[in-house]
Amino acid sequence: MKPERSREEAPFAYQGLDRVIHERARLSVLTSLVTHPSGLTFVELKGLCALTDGNLARHLQVLEEETMVRLTKEDDAGRMLTTARITASGRKRYLEYLTVLEQVVRDAASLSREVEDSSGELSPALP
Amino acid sequence: MVDLDRALVDIRSIRRQVAQTTEFRGYGPATLFATAVLAVLAGVVQAYWVPEPAAHPAQYVALWITTAVVCAGLIATQMLTRANRLHSEMADEMIRMAVAQFLPAAAAGAILPFVLLHVSPAVFWMLPGLWQIIFSLGVFASCRCLPRMMILVGEWFLLAGLACIALGDNRSLAPLAMAGVYAIPMAGVAVIHLYEYRKAATDEA
Numbered sequence: 001m002k003p004e005r006s007r008e009e010a011p012f013a014y015q016g017l018d019r020v021i022h023e024r025a026r027l028s029v030l031t032s033l034v035t036h037p038s039g040l041t042f043v044e045l046k047g048l049c050a051l052t053d054g055n056l057a058r059h060l061q062v063l064e065e066e067t068m069v070r071l072t073k074e075d076d077a078g079r080m081l082t083t084a085r086i087t088a089s090g091r092k093r094y095l096e097y098l099t100v101l102e103q104v105v106r107d108a109a110s111l112s113r114e115v116e117d118s119s120g121e122l123s124p125a126l127p
Numbered sequence: 128m129v130d131l132d133r134a135l136v137d138i139r140s141i142r143r144q145v146a147q148t149t150e151f152r153g154y155g156p157a158t159l160f161a162t163a164v165l166a167v168l169a170g171v172v173q174a175y176w177v178p179e180p181a182a183h184p185a186q187y188v189a190l191w192i193t194t195a196v197v198c199a200g201l202i203a204t205q206m207l208t209r210a211n212r213l214h215s216e217m218a219d220e221m222i223r224m225a226v227a228q229f230l231p232a233a234a235a236g237a238i239l240p241f242v243l244l245h246v247s248p249a250v251f252w253m254l255p256g257l258w259q260i261i262f263s264l265g266v267f268a269s270c271r272c273l274p275r276m277m278i279l280v281g282e283w284f285l286l287a288g289l290a291c292i293a294l295g296d297n298r299s300l301a302p303l304a305m306a307g308v309y310a311i312p313m314a315g316v317a318v319i320h321l322y323e324y325r326k327a328a329t330d331e332a
Contacts, residue, residue, distance in 0.1 A: 035144040094217045095145070102138045109131040 012107065014100055020066050021097045025051055025059045030094050031087065033069065039085035060084055068093060151272040153210035153225060154202065162198040163313035169194040169226025172304025180300040184251050188240040191258075191305060199233070224272065227245040236285040255304045256291030259284045274323040283312045 005040060021027055028049040040048070046056050063069035068090030073080050086094070173180070173190055173288035181189035206225070210218040238259055243251050270277050287308040291299040298304075 002136070031141060035148060037148050098138060098141065099216045104133065105131055105134045107140065109135065112131060 002079065008061060014104055017100050017104070018093055018097045020068070021094060023059075026054060026063060029059055029063065029084075030068065030090065031032045033084060033086040034091055034094050039072075042082040042084070045084060061078070063090070066090075106112065137292045141259045142217065142220050146217055146224050147210055147218060147272070148216070148276065149221065149272065150327070151210075151221050151225050151269075152213045152320075152324060152325070152327070153206040153222060154273075154316075154320055155209050156324070158201050158205040158315040159320060160272040161201060162292055163192055163317065165198055166306050166309040166313065167200075170302040170310075173302040173306070181297040182254065184244055184248065186248040187300065188254075188299035190245060192240065195236070205233070221272070225269065228269045229274070232261050232268065236261045236265075252294075252299050253292055254295045255299050255308075256288045256294075258305075259288030259291060259308060261288075265286060276321055277316070277320045280319075284308070 021030060029045060029053075032045055032048045039073050042053075042056065042060075045051075045060075046053065051058065060069060060071060064071055067087055070087050072083050072085070074083060075081070076082070169190060173187070177183050177186045177190060206222060210222050211226075214221050237255055239261065240254055243254055263281045266277060266281035266284060270281060291304055291308075
């Protein structure tokens with residue numbers, strides 16, 4: 001296993017970008033769940049994340065295997081209702097991911113500003 | 128650049144939403160209990176140093192404002208260390224929210240005695256009751272991010288404040304009206320927080 005390098009040595013390594021979360025659908029599911037700590041039903045999640053039944057079920061299974069999400073089935077007037085809730089470890093991993101993601105955007109914004117500034121200095125003044 | 132700035136705004140917005148749905152654990156049970164003890168001490172000091180508060184309102188205000196400042200300092204210091212330890216990435220957002228929720232009540236409570244002392248000294252006896260009502264509003268405003276039982280504490284301060292005003296005279300300035308009314312629920316709050324934090328730690332384990 002490669003040792004983790006410090007941010008000074010490899011500033012754009014972003015080792016905190018969790019592969020499990022770094023997938024659009026799963027990021028969408030976790031963002032929905034982290035802002036609804038009492039949980040969301042399968043149907044509500046499907047609507048919020050614009051996913052098909054099969055896709056959502058597959059991503060929820062991945063998140064459940066990683067113990068980031070807990071799924072419960074409750075009887076609601078004769079039909080089974082699946083509710084997903086984010087776990088404490090899921091919430092922690094999501095927040096760590098968000099911090100790294102924010103750093104990525106900050107770095108990109110700062111580099112972009114530097115490029116804009118230097119191109120402004122190099123380009124000849126318009127008459 | 129616009130896209131990157133928008134992405135940063137979106138991330139901050141998610142963080143804020145998460146903070147709004149997270150129970151704030153920055154109030155340390157030991158510190159809250161210490162403020163209850165300080166209130167009792169201030170009550171004892173009042174009994175000896177300002178036995179007739181209606182005759183020496185400035186001393187009464189000085190005593191209780193000093194006690195409030197010391198308590199706020201203790202709570203703020205521990206809030207910073209605890210929140211950074213327990214909320215890590217969310218600490219800044221959660222502290223900002225906790226302060227924003229309680230600050231209006233704290234500011235009103237700080238200004239009120241000066242208005243009563245200089246503008247309406249005839250109704251100075253209302254100060255403890257009004258302080259308690261204002262404190263209850265601060266607790267109610269903070270309840271969203273605190274253990275649910277905190278609503279009982281807000282109700283206690285509201286009822287105690289109304290009862291103080293119902294006394295209708297200088298009896299409301301007695302040491303017990305401030306020390307007892309504050310110390311009893313704050314000791315309870317310390318127990319509530321301790322119980323909730325232990326429960327949360329067990330759930331997370």
